[in-house]
Amino acid sequence: xxxxxxxLDDGRLExxxxxxxxxGILLPAFEIHGGAKGLYDFGPVGGRLRNRVNQAWLNxxxxxxxxxxxxxxxxxxxxxxxxxxxxxxxxxxxxxxxACGEASRADVLLEPSHPNxxxxxxxxxxxxxxxxxxxxxxxxxxxxxxxxxxxxMFNTTIGAGSSxxxxxxxxxxxxxxxxxxxxxxxxxxxxxxxxxxxxxxxYRNEISPRQGMIRLREFNMAELEYFxxxxxxxxxxxxxxxxxxxxxxDGGEELQMSLNDAVSKNIIRHPTVGYFMGQTYDFLNNIGxxxxxxxxxxxxxxxxxxxxxxxxxxxxxGSYGWIECVGIAHRGCYDLEAHExxxxxxxxxxxxxxxxxxxxxxxxxxxxxxxxxxxxxLAGAVKTAVESLSSDAHFxxxxxxxxxxxxxxxxxxxxxxxxxxTLTGEWxxxxxxxxxxxxxxxxxxxxDHAYDEAGKEGxxxxxxxxxxxxxxxxxxxxxxxxxxxxGELAKQVHSQLCAKNGIVSMxxxxxxxxxRYARADEIGVPRCITVDHQSLxxxxxxxxxxxxxxxxxxxxxxx
RNA sequence: GCGGAUAUGGUGUAGUGGUAACAUAGGAGGUUUCCAACCUCUUGUCGUGGGUUCGACUCCCGCUAUCCGCACCA
Numbered sequence: 001x002x003x004x005x006x007x008l009d010d011g012r013l014e015x016x017x018x019x020x021x022x023x024g025i026l027l028p029a030f031e032i033h034g035g036a037k038g039l040y041d042f043g044p045v046g047g048r049l050r051n052r053v054n055q056a057w058l059n060x061x062x063x064x065x066x067x068x069x070x071x072x073x074x075x076x077x078x079x080x081x082x083x084x085x086x087x088x089x090x091x092x093x094x095x096x097x098x099a100c101g102e103a104s105r106a107d108v109l110l111e112p113s114h115p116n117x118x119x120x121x122x123x124x125x126x127x128x129x130x131x132x133x134x135x136x137x138x139x140x141x142x143x144x145x146x147x148x149x150x151x152x153m154f155n156t157t158i159g160a161g162s163s164x165x166x167x168x169x170x171x172x173x174x175x176x177x178x179x180x181x182x183x184x185x186x187x188x189x190x191x192x193x194x195x196x197x198x199x200x201x202x203y204r205n206e207i208s209p210r211q212g213m214i215r216l217r218e219f220n221m222a223e224l225e226y227f228x229x230x231x232x233x234x235x236x237x238x239x240x241x242x243x244x245x246x247x248x249x250d251g252g253e254e255l256q257m258s259l260n261d262a263v264s265k266n267i268i269r270h271p272t273v274g275y276f277m278g279q280t281y282d283f284l285n286n287i288g289x290x291x292x293x294x295x296x297x298x299x300x301x302x303x304x305x306x307x308x309x310x311x312x313x314x315x316x317x318g319s320y321g322w323i324e325c326v327g328i329a330h331r332g333c334y335d336l337e338a339h340e341x342x343x344x345x346x347x348x349x350x351x352x353x354x355x356x357x358x359x360x361x362x363x364x365x366x367x368x369x370x371x372x373x374x375x376x377x378l379a380g381a382v383k384t385a386v387e388s389l390s391s392d393a394h395f396x397x398x399x400x401x402x403x404x405x406x407x408x409x410x411x412x413x414x415x416x417x418x419x420x421x422t423l424t425g426e427w428x429x430x431x432x433x434x435x436x437x438x439x440x441x442x443x444x445x446x447x448d449h450a451y452d453e454a455g456k457e458g459x460x461x462x463x464x465x466x467x468x469x470x471x472x473x474x475x476x477x478x479x480x481x482x483x484x485x486x487g488e489l490a491k492q493v494h495s496q497l498c499a500k501n502g503i504v505s506m507x508x509x510x511x512x513x514x515x516r517y518a519r520a521d522e523i524g525v526p527r528c529i530t531v532d533h534q535s536l537x538x539x540x541x542x543x544x545x546x547x548x549x550x551x552x553x554x555x556x557x558x559x
Numbered sequence: 560g561c562g563g564a565u566a567u568g569g570u571g572u573a574g575u576g577g578u579a580a581c582a583u584a585g586g587a588g589g590u591u592u593c594c595a596a597c598c599u600c601u602u603g604u605c606g607u608g609g610g611u612u613c614g615a616c617u618c619c620c621g622c623u624a625u626c627c628g629c630a631c632c633a
Contacts, residue, residue: 014571014626015571018570018571019570021569021570022569022570022584028624028625031606031624033623034606034607034622034623034624035606035623035624035625036623036624037623037624037625089633094560108630108631152632172633204632206631206632208560208630208631208632210626215632299633308633311633313633324633327633329633436633459595460595461594461595478593480591480592480593481591481592510585510586511595512591512593512594512595512596512597513591513592513593513594514593514594514595514596515594515595515596516593516594516595517593517594517595518594518595519595521594521595522595528593528594530593532592532593533592534592542593544593544594549594551593
């Protein structure tokens with residue numbers, strides 16, 4: 001990078017943004033009320049584009065055969081996001097310099113004095129701040145206020161009055177897939193692997209949204225949670241990904257290597273992660289991302305969340321430089337385990353052992369009839385303590401319970417347990433590989449890559465070279481002139497097309513024919529249909545393709 | 560959040576202490592036998608709140624938004 005946008009694009013970004021606004025693709029939201037930072041409208045053309053991208057995404061994953069689609073609420077109870085770690089993780093710990101009023105992040109101030117202050121809890125940070133006494137980066141004084149947590153999630157209250165419970169707008173869609181795990185597992189006949197996808201809105205109350213569509217406060221995301229059995233070696237066919245792609249591995253150097261090779265050389269550390277990298281590459285290619293401006297970047301070990309095993313971002317190059325648009329992470333069992341711990345509900349899958357395991361149980365347990373009346377409320381804790389003893393323990397014995405109390409256990413309170421158990425399998429927490437897509441960022445780059453203002457015969461001319469798979473309008477229908485019945489016939493063709501499932505057609509009769517082609521090109525309509533004099537005689541029309549300008553004559557009935 | 564700049568029809572811009580202009584786009588009509596042509600008519604603008612003033616789009620202050628840099632950013 002290092003090249004500023006102005007040098008790079010010569011005003012292209014401004015012209016593109018202006019066009020997107022003028023043509024109803026992307027517009028600042030609520031503009032008549034003064035606008036709102038980090039919030040955008042998809043306009044009459046953009047709304048359709050977004051839907052097409054979402055649909056293409058959905059179809060891409062559903063085609064794998066073991067993926068289901070769900071939809072969960074955006075309003076999320078406090079407890080869910082506390083369990084997932086977001087209440088802690090999505091907070092910035094702020095402290096204010098009482099000398100100059102400058103607010104700083106406590107963990108950033110303490111970075112020189114601690115290997116990973118980001119991981120500390122509030123009270124630990126406060127302690128460290130008191131000990132270290134860092135000086136204010138703005139004024140040099142050392143007068144810090146109490147640390148406060150600044151949460152990046154939107155707060156809300158679910159319910160009214162005293163019955164209202166605290167909640168948040170979700171910062172990601174993923175938690176819905178994790179909290180729905182029992183239903184997903186049952187639906188999939190209790191067999192791994194399987195996946196669940198969800199497309200929806202996420203919310204982050206960014207301190208400073210910037211760069212248009214790149215950092216939003218409300219954004220469209222699409223996530224896949226793929227649940228796998230960590231005891232099984234995954235089998236994926238990488239034979240379709242032998243073309244070299246750009247990889248920036250952990251070490252920092254840029255490699256040109258196929259995904260196939262990267263997996264076999266263990267640069268991509270988990271085959272399922274590699275498989276989804278390949279699938280993601282194909283998806284982005286299919287919807288029209290210029291794959292020459294796409295690269296995979298591996299998270300460094302210290303950048304990765306502590307539970308993640310391997311994590312790759314897909315970065316796409318556009319007017320804002322290289323932007324992270326997709327993250328593909330191996331999250332281990334972190335999420336399901338977290339919800340399991342918080343709720344006490346089992347979020348597991350069953351696997352049968354190749355051979356049953358025979359377990360010799362040789363130890364002690366309490367004799368309920370004797371120990372119960374003696375230890376009363378402590379009986380449960382005593383039982384746990386006794387069962388942790390080895391087979392050669394002797395009684396009477398003084399045991400320290402977890403609660404700190406000591407009890408004397410007599411020989412009559414316990415009995416010997418000696419038996420053999422055969423275990424045919426076990427319950428385990430599945431691991432998760434999560435490809436997470438920022439739809440808005442992807443749409444931005446689709447537009448950015450498709451926007452071609454190369455000109456035509458020396459004149460300024462812009463074409464939006466969107467893929468047919470996502471183009472918001474499929475056809476424009478023009479009467480060459482709106483007379484002699486050409487207008488009526490064109491309208492007829494137009495409504496005939498609109499009536500077809502999934503087809504969007506626009507009718508345009510204003511301005512010269514060239515102007516209408518230009519308007520259609522600007523929003524990326526792949527094909528324009530023109531009704532001319534000949535159409536009136538033989539019921540054929542010309543179909544002109546956007547990228548080549550070539551026209552074919554086609555019978556109306558064959559459209 | 561800090562610093563700097565900016566805010567005029569849909570879009571891009573000009574301009575002034577006496578209620579605004581140009582281009583382009585849009586609409587109607589005409590013309591035109593396929594790539595932003597032409598002619599006529601026409602719609603539409605000073606981000607927002609306050610102050611100074613006889614009078615503010617213009618000067619001052621606040622707010623909001625946008626852009627750039629810093630900081631922040633699974």
